[in-house]
Amino acid sequence: MSASLALDALTKTFDGADHAAVDAVSFSVAPGECLAILGPSGSGKSTVLRSIAGLDVPSSGRILVDGADVAGLAPERRGMAMVFQRPLLFPHLSVLDNVAFAATVAGQPRREARADATQFLELVQLAGFGSRPVTALSGGQEQRVALARALAARPRVLLLDEPFSALDPELRSDMHALLAAIRAQVAPTVVMVTHDRDEAAIVADRVALLKRGRLLQHDAVERLYTRPVSLDVSRLMGGRIELAGVVRDGAHVSAIGRVAAPEGETWAEGSGVLVVRQEAIQVAAAGASAPEGFVAVDVVVADRRARGPRAELALAISGAGSVVEAATDQATDALADASPAAELVAEVPASRPLAIGERATALIPRSACTVVAG
Amino acid sequence: MLPTPGPGAAIARARPRASVARDRWVALASVAPALLIAGLVVVGGIGMSAAQSVGLVPLVGEAAFTLDAYVANGDELLTGLALSLGIATASTALSCVIGLAAAIIITQGRVTGRVVAALSALTIPIPHLVGAASVGLLIADSGLIPRVLGIAPTAWPDLVGGPWWVAVVLEYTWKESAFVALVVAGVLATRVARYDETAALLGASRARRLRHVVIPLATPAVIVSAIIIFVYTLGSYEVAWLLGRPYPEPLPVLAFRLFTSITLTSRPEAAAVAVATTLVSLLAVAIGMALLRRTPLWK
Numbered sequence: 001m002s003a004s005l006a007l008d009a010l011t012k013t014f015d016g017a018d019h020a021a022v023d024a025v026s027f028s029v030a031p032g033e034c035l036a037i038l039g040p041s042g043s044g045k046s047t048v049l050r051s052i053a054g055l056d057v058p059s060s061g062r063i064l065v066d067g068a069d070v071a072g073l074a075p076e077r078r079g080m081a082m083v084f085q086r087p088l089l090f091p092h093l094s095v096l097d098n099v100a101f102a103a104t105v106a107g108q109p110r111r112e113a114r115a116d117a118t119q120f121l122e123l124v125q126l127a128g129f130g131s132r133p134v135t136a137l138s139g140g141q142e143q144r145v146a147l148a149r150a151l152a153a154r155p156r157v158l159l160l161d162e163p164f165s166a167l168d169p170e171l172r173s174d175m176h177a178l179l180a181a182i183r184a185q186v187a188p189t190v191v192m193v194t195h196d197r198d199e200a201a202i203v204a205d206r207v208a209l210l211k212r213g214r215l216l217q218h219d220a221v222e223r224l225y226t227r228p229v230s231l232d233v234s235r236l237m238g239g240r241i242e243l244a245g246v247v248r249d250g251a252h253v254s255a256i257g258r259v260a261a262p263e264g265e266t267w268a269e270g271s272g273v274l275v276v277r278q279e280a281i282q283v284a285a286a287g288a289s290a291p292e293g294f295v296a297v298d299v300v301v302a303d304r305r306a307r308g309p310r311a312e313l314a315l316a317i318s319g320a321g322s323v324v325e326a327a328t329d330q331a332t333d334a335l336a337d338a339s340p341a342a343e344l345v346a347e348v349p350a351s352r353p354l355a356i357g358e359r360a361t362a363l364i365p366r367s368a369c370t371v372v373a374g
Numbered sequence: 375m376l377p378t379p380g381p382g383a384a385i386a387r388a389r390p391r392a393s394v395a396r397d398r399w400v401a402l403a404s405v406a407p408a409l410l411i412a413g414l415v416v417v418g419g420i421g422m423s424a425a426q427s428v429g430l431v432p433l434v435g436e437a438a439f440t441l442d443a444y445v446a447n448g449d450e451l452l453t454g455l456a457l458s459l460g461i462a463t464a465s466t467a468l469s470c471v472i473g474l475a476a477a478i479i480i481t482q483g484r485v486t487g488r489v490v491a492a493l494s495a496l497t498i499p500i501p502h503l504v505g506a507a508s509v510g511l512l513i514a515d516s517g518l519i520p521r522v523l524g525i526a527p528t529a530w531p532d533l534v535g536g537p538w539w540v541a542v543v544l545e546y547t548w549k550e551s552a553f554v555a556l557v558v559a560g561v562l563a564t565r566v567a568r569y570d571e572t573a574a575l576l577g578a579s580r581a582r583r584l585r586h587v588v589i590p591l592a593t594p595a596v597i598v599s600a601i602i603i604f605v606y607t608l609g610s611y612e613v614a615w616l617l618g619r620p621y622p623e624p625l626p627v628l629a630f631r632l633f634t635s636i637t638l639t640s641r642p643e644a645a646a647v648a649v650a651t652t653l654v655s656l657l658a659v660a661i662g663m664a665l666l667r668r669t670p671l672w673k
Contacts, residue, residue: 075574084572092590092593102576105576159575
């Protein structure tokens, strides 16, 4: 039920299109791993999934399952199952017969097929629902049955095309927990398409981030947040802080001053944008000194926006001018270009009384900083 | 962020019940003229035929209840009934099988599918009378096809006016299979593609998908089409009259001959045949609807 999957320069251009929907995308998924293909609408993520399934024929490139190229294999012979955004349960079959579908079409006797399907209904916590018509299920139950039906086919790779995006937040959380439990029990290789980075972070081991058909980064979830390889990646992962500057002698100089690269990392010399997650910024009282490994920046609260239990603060950097004076001409130009973004963003508990105009100190952990090309 | 109801929602909630009830009456009043005319024709027509068939509306003489009209042509009525049922059953079965196959080809979306869809769409507006005349000109023993094939009329089977009513069934099948194809393709096109993909990804071959997914999904539309075709071919007059043999007569041909007879007493007999045809049609509709209700999709 767990196979390795590899894409080698997969490209798909639809008839009459100016540019490729998927442009030379390569990545690999280990047996039992869960990969999320993440990207905005139109990024080509569903096309990648449909190509893997055999529903779309790639223009070029290879799809390897356990090292064997599956080009030319019909979808029904690839050993993959897919769960779509809509459950697409067969309306003329009962819940049990839906789950038993793969065994039935494989020629298994009906009794055996149903007995096998019962196990998978139990796996998705729907024991006893077998005799119901599919119209008697709620949205979450329908998607559970769809998942059970796909798992009962014992796919070599389980493909999930935004399967939980139509569910309400509570049901989605339940489905995420269910998927985790299934992974713990049967360890299928999973490729899931989603446009929700939180979902990708919860469900997946690794993420392939796509934009306009191109693979921007394929990495562990945590690294996509903390070590984006480009500004695009940082922005797509919700990064809000971008500080233009220059790397000189292993340290980045920008509106917040000089930030040395974290231990074990080196930044390329020259112009670069320092990015750091807003969740990593701590806001201390004005005048607080920086602990070891942190950079302290004097700021003024420029804006405050409610975000439920958290508040998002826009922090204007005070004393940026002196830093600019100390920097090189190159840095000065870079800072001038970046002037509208020369502020920090931080998230604090909503209960914290930091009002607009109040002075504070932003503490930036060096380990959370990275520099990408501008 | 929680969605905030717009002004439209507030207005919708605030709509009084009286306003909704008034809208219903307006809607009912709008369709009432059409309903009245259709009701008058259907109910009035059947009522008049029934009354005439039992002697309550005689052309001459006193009105008196009698079942003589039903007995007068008893043998012809039974033979005609069997013949009409045979023609309708064969035409319906062939139309459904060919139409379903055509619908499946249409929904594949390839060039062949587009050609079949175009042919089906072209067939629909051609009247049955024109179709019947064309079939006669093509497959009669002196028709175009035997001539093109160089087959002598004596060696050509009796397709037109023969004992098996082949030309009649063929004409109905040609026209009605196009109807089934378009109706079923319309249903399949909206739902079958995603189910077909899902089934393929669950390992179902093309043949298995056809058997386990496509045909079950098409069944309700096929049953509804079959009801319409059966009732139409049971009651249709001109094709059987033009391409069939003079005797025995199917029910509608018998009814029309009696209706246009110069014998005034034949009029109630014609009405009796029409009423019998109507009853069989209603029975067919009832059986069809019962079958439809038994399909899992209908449930």
